[in-house]
Amino acid sequence: RKEVEQDPGPFNVPEGATVAFNCTYSNSASQSFFWYRQDCRKEPKLLMSVYSSGNEDGRFTAQLNRASQYISLLIRDSKLSDSATYLCAVNEGGGSNYKLTFGKGTLLTVNP
Amino acid sequence: NAGVMQNPRHLVRRRGQEARLRCSPMKGHSHVYWYRQLPEEGLKFMVYLQKENIIDESGMPKERFSAEFPKEGPSILRIQQVVRGDSAAYFCASSRVITDTQYFGPGTRLTVL
Numbered sequence: 001r002k003e004v005e006q007d008p009g010p011f012n013v014p015e016g017a018t019v020a021f022n023c024t025y026s027n028s029a030s031q032s033f034f035w036y037r038q039d040c041r042k043e044p045k046l047l048m049s050v051y052s053s054g055n056e057d058g059r060f061t062a063q064l065n066r067a068s069q070y071i072s073l074l075i076r077d078s079k080l081s082d083s084a085t086y087l088c089a090v091n092e093g094g095g096s097n098y099k100l101t102f103g104k105g106t107l108l109t110v111n112p
Numbered sequence: 113n114a115g116v117m118q119n120p121r122h123l124v125r126r127r128g129q130e131a132r133l134r135c136s137p138m139k140g141h142s143h144v145y146w147y148r149q150l151p152e153e154g155l156k157f158m159v160y161l162q163k164e165n166i167i168d169e170s171g172m173p174k175e176r177f178s179a180e181f182p183k184e185g186p187s188i189l190r191i192q193q194v195v196r197g198d199s200a201a202y203f204c205a206s207s208r209v210i211t212d213t214q215y216f217g218p219g220t221r222l223t224v225l
Contacts, residue, residue, distance in 0.1 A: 043216040087155070095193075098207075099171075100214065102154040
């Protein structure tokens with residue numbers, strides 16, 4: 001069974017803190033990796049794709065470790081507006097590389 | 113540039129009724145995917161369609177659920193004889209090509225009484 005596991009959370013951090021989320025995946029054939037954020041009762045919105053060499057977008061840094069089959073998301077200088085559920089998504093790879101498997105998400109609350 | 117559109121946003125049905133959920137992909141996108149998010153669960157892939165073709169329906173329940181993406185008009189997810197366990201948020205996503213990023217619509221929240 002192809003699974004994606006995330007830190008259960010919830011994470012409660014003060015403004016300005018650095019917070020990191022991890023996500024492990026079981027399917028070694030997976031080729032594409034993503035972090036989405038989902039606000040309460042809203043749709044998932046793409047935060048960033050995760051590339052093999054790691055990538056950064058402002059305060060957000062994503063890393064991929066293929067050998068250990070996990071991806072991570074680091075948020076620096078967290079803002080109140082970062083409060084959301086963060087979803088890790090992994091594609092199935094092979095002939096089904098369109099099929100995304102999502103983790104259950106990690107709830108982040110940034111406090112003033 | 114309009115994003116993925118879904119309607120209705122909220123749908124209430126009684127047990128045994130039919131539910132029809134509609135999805136219009138982003139302009140220029142010909143690949144549509146349906147996902148379901150049960151309470152306290154992650155999103156689960158249901159079906160992948162291109163115009164007039166169902167490519168992969170491996171995530172669809174075997175009975176009562178069907179999907180289509182006609183040549184003209186939106187993609188439709190149809191649930192016949194709904195049961196309480198069908199209550200969930202149903203999200204549609206689209207992409208320009210099969211390997212591209214999937215962009216999600218606002219979802220339809222189905223409540224079965």
